[in-house]
Amino acid sequence: MxxxxxxxxxxxxxxxxxxxxxxxxxxxxxxxxxxxxxxxxxxxxxxxxxxxxxxxxxxxxxxISPEERETFLDLLSVGGLGIKGALSVLSVLGVGGLEDAIAQGDWQRIKEAPGVGAKLAQRIQLELSGKWQNRPVKAATSHPLADEPGDEIVQGLMALGYSREEAQYAAQQVDSQGDVATRIRQALRALDRR
CATH class of the missing domain: 2.40.50.140 (Nucleic acid-binding proteins)
Structure with missing residues (x-):
């Protein structure tokens, strides 16, 4: 292996x-x-x-992290979810976002992942909530707060198709000065460099 x-x-x-x-x-x-x-x-x-x-x-x-790999393996254990679907869920929610969605019983959020329908999202919620009963939530990222710095950058990048966690990462890389369009361009350059 x-x-x-x-x-x-x-x-x-x-x-x-x-x-x-x-x-x-x-x-x-x-x-x-x-x-x-x-x-x-x-x-x-x-x-x-x-x-x-x-x-x-x-x-x-x-x-990139052992936590992401462990979360992927937990997702693979869910009946009906394959490699592509598990990676799709991680791409959209990230580890912290998925933990938060499971903790809150928010299967609708899991359904945001391409290729994951309502029934599969509910199954993921049900199976992982049992498995993760005592798992501490490391990073709650359920919904960006309107008053957080860079929130408009996060929302702009998500509208362009980036995941919430990618957008949050990029928003942290830009200057707080300048208009939104300039800062989104800086964020896109930061994503390209990674």
Whole structure:
């Protein structure tokens, strides 16, 4: 089992990256949360991974943190949810957002993930609420507050298709000066650099 890899990022897009480890290029599927935190191509990265072995193919899935990997494995244990759906949930909600949604019984929020319908969102809510009964919520990110600095940046990036956690990360990288359009452009550049 490949549980961690360290190597040089040689290629990346929204859902995958290629990491060169001593001359071998590993194609790694990622959530958009992890993708947003990857270094630029040519720089070293350390990923926590899970190898999914199927009859017809092997898929290596990578995460920026062990918590994200554990959450992915918990999502995979939900009946009817595969790799693509689990990564979709993580891309939209992130670890903290999913924990918060489960704690609040907010399956509607889970349904925001592409490919996750109402019945599957309810099943995720039901199964994980039992499994995570004593799990502490690390980062509540249920809804951005209107009076938080950078909230308009977060909302603008989410309107462009970025996840809440990607948008929050980018909003923290911009200057507090300047108009909203300028700050959104700075945030987009920060996301491109990751």
């Amino acid at each position: 490949i549980s961690e890899i360290t190597g040089i990022v040689v290629q990346k897009d929204q859902d995958t990256c290629v990491v060169n480890v001593h001359g071998i290029g590993f194609l790694v599927e990622t959530s958009r949360i992890t993708t947003a935190q990857l270094p630029a191509c040519g720089h070293e990265v350390h990923l926590y991974t899970h190898l999914v072995v199927r009859e017809d193919n092997w898929r290596l899935v990578g995460f």
